[in-house]
Structures are given as structure tokens and as C-alpha cells.
Amino acid sequence: MHEIVLQKRLEQLRRKQRQEAIKVQEELETALASHSVQIKAEGQGTIDNDAIEEEDYSLIEEYDKSMSPRPFDKLPREDKQCEIVDLGEDMKSLREKRKEVLRNQFIPMKVQQKKPTVEEEEESLVSKVLYEREAAKDLDEDEAIFNIEEELAKTTYLWQDKYRPRKPRYFNRVHTGYEWNKYNQTHYDSDNPPPKVVQGYKFNIFYPDLIDKSKAPTYKIEREPGNNDTVLIRFMAGPPYEDIAFRIVNREWEYSHKKGFKSSFDRGVLQLHFHFKRHYYRR
Incomplete structure (x- = not known):
């Protein structure tokens, strides 16, 4: 009887974990869909004004000069050795990774380090x-x-x-x-x-x-x-x-x-x- 009770308990935990995974997946889908305009704009490098007019302007923060970093007068030597990343390719890779997350049937939760009791x-x-x-x-x-x-x-x-x-x-x-x-x-x-x-x-x-x-x-x-x-x-x-x-x-x-x-x-x-x-x- 003890083993049967334990087995049922394990099944309940697995069912609860699957439900939590589906919930996280739905939240990700909603979040990615709401930011699709920003992803398109960043990925193409240019903004399609006709497309943006159809989207919700509340998702796009108004540009302020303080948002831009101060340009360097001279590029440091360490930065010259860094790999040059194309903006379009980088955003394309990011979108693929986000799609891969959506395709996953199971999304593991982060395990927090528990303090000893x-x-x-x-x-x-x-x-x-x-x-x-x-x-x-x-x-x-x-x-x-x-x-x-x-x-x-x-x-x-x-x-x-x-x-x-x-x-x-x-x-x-x-x-x-x-x-x-x-x-x-x-x-x-x-x-x-x-x-x-x-x-x-x-x-x-x-x-x-x-x-x-x-x-x-x-x-x-x-x-x-x-x-x-x-x-x-x-x-x-x-x-x-x-x-x-x-x-x-x-x-x-x-x-x-x-x-x-x-x-x-x-x-x-x-x-x-x-x-x-x-x-x-x-x-």
C-alpha cells in the first residue's frame, strides 16, 4: 500500500509539472507575440512605417538621446580583436532560439539553491x-x-x-x-x-x-x-x-x-x- 501511495504521489507531481510547463509556454507565446513589432524592426534594420501604424504604439518607447551610448573617439585595442556581428544575422539567430523555446513540450524550471533546514x-x-x-x-x-x-x-x-x-x-x-x-x-x-x-x-x-x-x-x-x-x-x-x-x-x-x-x-x-x-x- 505504501508503494501504491508513493506511485500515485509521483503521478500527481508529474501531472502538476506538465501543467506548469504548458502555462510557461503559453506565457512565452503571449510575450513573444506582443513584441513582434520590435523584433521585426530590429531584425530588418529599418522600420516599415505602414506596418507600425497597424501595431500598438504603446509597445514602442519614444526615443531619447540619453539612450544612445557616447561614441568612442578611439576604439580600444581589445575591442578591435572582437568578432564583428551583423545586426540582422544576430536578430535572426535570436528569433530562431525563441521559436525553439516555443516548440519545446517541456520547459524545465530553474532550481533554486535551498538553504539547509x-x-x-x-x-x-x-x-x-x-x-x-x-x-x-x-x-x-x-x-x-x-x-x-x-x-x-x-x-x-x-x-x-x-x-x-x-x-x-x-x-x-x-x-x-x-x-x-x-x-x-x-x-x-x-x-x-x-x-x-x-x-x-x-x-x-x-x-x-x-x-x-x-x-x-x-x-x-x-x-x-x-x-x-x-x-x-x-x-x-x-x-x-x-x-x-x-x-x-x-x-x-x-x-x-x-x-x-x-x-x-x-x-x-x-x-x-x-x-x-x-x-x-x-x-
Whole structure:
């Protein structure tokens, strides 16, 4: 039922937009028709007195000497390099552009930059506080910041006519360490260790202004054909937040809380911490 109501609401908005576009088009037609005499006079370079007598003289303002610019005694050097535009050709081009506007079935309205509402300003402040609190925590010896977001395809949300979609703040960490497999045991030792590999992640996504707080944000793993090394982890929360995703190593997770697994949503913060399963070898 919720989706049906949203769909009807979208249809009403589209119908209203079409009506506004038709209204603007009619206003343009009226405005252009009322100024047709001026366009003809300027485009031809000369005024046809017989034609003007048939038009409304109230549309033509009486000439005053102060309207004309003061002529230059000497043309500046910069102006000499400008392209010379023929008056007739310029007016002809202008008329064609005006006709093109009239032919358009849809005339987009100018979108004015909206000032953030009080709720948005408060949400931004809360997100900033949560972010700075998480960022202030010390990194472990084998941790590094992991805030490289993956670009997602443009998505249309059913609720975006009511709420302005926005991306949540986040502060993530990646855990690295040595992996002592048979090859590394053979070629490396504690004095000459192997290169570090990714052993886990800590995701902290901030949703302080979530509309439906009864539903916790969630995540899912998206695999790509032909790519077995990495996968995408997508985080989803609902209005007013857009989905975000990160590319991680494709390995089996350790779901034991004793091994550091954590998946919780509390006080507007989604925390997903996990390590990969490790394989130990006898020396």
C-alpha cells in the first residue's frame, strides 16, 4: 500500500509539472507575440512605417538621446580583436532560439539553491560529532584508515520526493598482518617477515537522522562475474540516506564474537567489525 501511495504521489507531481510547463509556454507565446513589432524592426534594420501604424504604439518607447551610448573617439585595442556581428544575422539567430523555446513540450524550471533546514543542520552536527569521536580513537599497530568509497550506479528512491537523499558519514579501518602459510614459512622469518595482507575490517557508518529508527541499517555482499579477488559490501539504511559501498577482499569471515566479530546499530551508528578466517600451519 505504501508503494501504491508513493506511485500515485509521483503521478500527481508529474501531472502538476506538465501543467506548469504548458502555462510557461503559453506565457512565452503571449510575450513573444506582443513584441513582434520590435523584433521585426530590429531584425530588418529599418522600420516599415505602414506596418507600425497597424501595431500598438504603446509597445514602442519614444526615443531619447540619453539612450544612445557616447561614441568612442578611439576604439580600444581589445575591442578591435572582437568578432564583428551583423545586426540582422544576430536578430535572426535570436528569433530562431525563441521559436525553439516555443516548440519545446517541456520547459524545465530553474532550481533554486535551498538553504539547509534546521533538521538538516542538526543532522550534520550530530554526524560530525559521531565522526570526530570515532576518528579520535587511536589506531592499533596493525590498523589503517579505510575510507575509499566505491562508486555506485545512480539509484532512484521511492521516498526521494519527500526527503532529500544524502550519503551518511563513515569512518572505517582495515586490519593487516602477516600470514604464515607454507610459502611464507619457507621464504621468510620473524626477522625478515613477508608483506602484510588484509585480515579484517571495521566499518562505522553514521545514521543519526534515520526516519524509521525501528529498522536497523543492513548490508549485503555483491559479487562481480570474473572477479574472485574482491567483492563489494553495500550498506543500506532507507530514507533519507543513500546506499554506499566499499570494495573489500574476498575471503571467508570469522563470525565468532571472541574473534572480534561485531554487528550492531546503536545511537545512530552502524558498526560492522570482522576478521577473516586464518589458517595455521605446523612448523
